[in-house]
């Protein structure tokens with residue numbers, strides 16, 4: 001099909017950096033395959049198929065052991081493609097679901113049995129029609145034991161979201177650090193606001209992800225490295241890392257996944273930091289049981 005969008009690199013380079021044994025790509029997605037898992041009628045983009053075989057081949061090419069597959073907005077609240085990928089992973093993938101807030105307890109527990117360990121609340125208006133805070137808050141209060149909330153928002157609504165986030169009674173993982181403007185530098189207004197959020201409680205985690213989305217300077221994403229390395233150094237026990245493959249909506253600036261991996265030692269320069277970010281922290285959140 002010609003109208004479906006490819007947003008990933010066809011031949012990503014081999015990274016120079018080699019991740020430690022057990023490393024987890026803690027933010028990636030699967031798209032379809034559409035013939036088996038149709039996209040949502042409300043999808044805001046129509047991607048080409050990017051299924052489990054591809055994401056697991058990339059995992060091996062980049063030197064990772066495991067994946068956390070995050071339900072992408074193009075699949076709406078039908079998590080079948082995500083669950084299928086987890087089921088095919090031989091225990092090497094877990095997932096984050098997107099659900100209707102009215103989901104029943106048995107359905108939540110079925111997701112747990114399928115490898116889901118968190119729920120994603122997406123606040124990006126270009127990706128979802130609505131993000132009902134009251135209903136999300138109710139759902140956050142009745143998640144299975146050990147689950148967390150993943151929240152995706154842009155920096156300009158962080159202040160407005162603070163009350164909502166403060167009331168979530170389970171750990172919170174923030175996608176892409178809430179999309180700060182990294183050109184402001186490590187002490188810019190966006191990073192300061194994000195640091196206030198992190199300082200407000202000790203169970204807020206973040207993904208040091210998406211230089212390609214956040215740094216308009218492009219590869220090698222120097223502003224991203226300068227802004228994010230101090231955050232990783234200050235919060236080594238609460239940081240995750242992921243490729244974001246297949247890079248939804250990045251078709252105009254497709255990143256080379258090998259180069260994304262080579263960002264790791266620039267934001268986490270020591271083996272100890274790398275082990276925490278790539279192994280210990282994601283295992284704590286996703287493989288505790």
Ligand code: 0GY
Nearest residue numbers: 071072073074127244248249
């Ligand atoms: C990301 C970012 C994006 C897309 C989605 O669910 C999604 O469709 O998350 C985006 O377009 O910013 O984390 O993959």
